[in-house]
Amino acid sequence: NRPCIVLTCRVHPGESNASWVMKGTLEFLCSSDPVAQSLREAFIFKIIPMLNPDGVINGTNRCDLNGEDLNRQWSKPDPVLSPTIYHTKGFLYYLNSIGRTPLVRHVNL
Structure with missing residues (x-):
């Protein structure tokens, strides 16, 4: 029954x-x-350390290899073009659907 972060x-x-x-x-x-x-006793941690690995590996500043800013894809992510956002959003919806609505924090510096 621990909250999920x-x-x-x-x-x-x-x-x-x-x-x-x-x-x-x-x-x-x-x-x-x-x-x-x-903290480990009080919460369940789900951690995605890198949402844009292809952009990181290839040295882009804000975009993935398709030239898209993944931070602008959350409203309707494409499973082929933005798979990390698509699956992360699906995971968040899944947690919500089973009554485990997570506390979410994106490290954006």
Whole structure:
């Protein structure tokens, strides 16, 4: 019955500092720190560390390889052209449908 927290990162490839924030977050949550242990006991964490891997690998600033800003695809994502957004949105809808509406935070720096 623990609440679910969903963390996502790197929808814009040029925000490389967000990867460092995510790395620090993961290291902390996996640590033996008492606060981290309390958080793991209180919440279920679902973490998507990179929503735009092709844009990151190929060095684009805001877009994927199709030239699209994935942050603008949330309203109607295409499963072929924007699969990470499509499946993330589907996952969020699924959690909501089973009564596990998550607390969502995107690291956008």
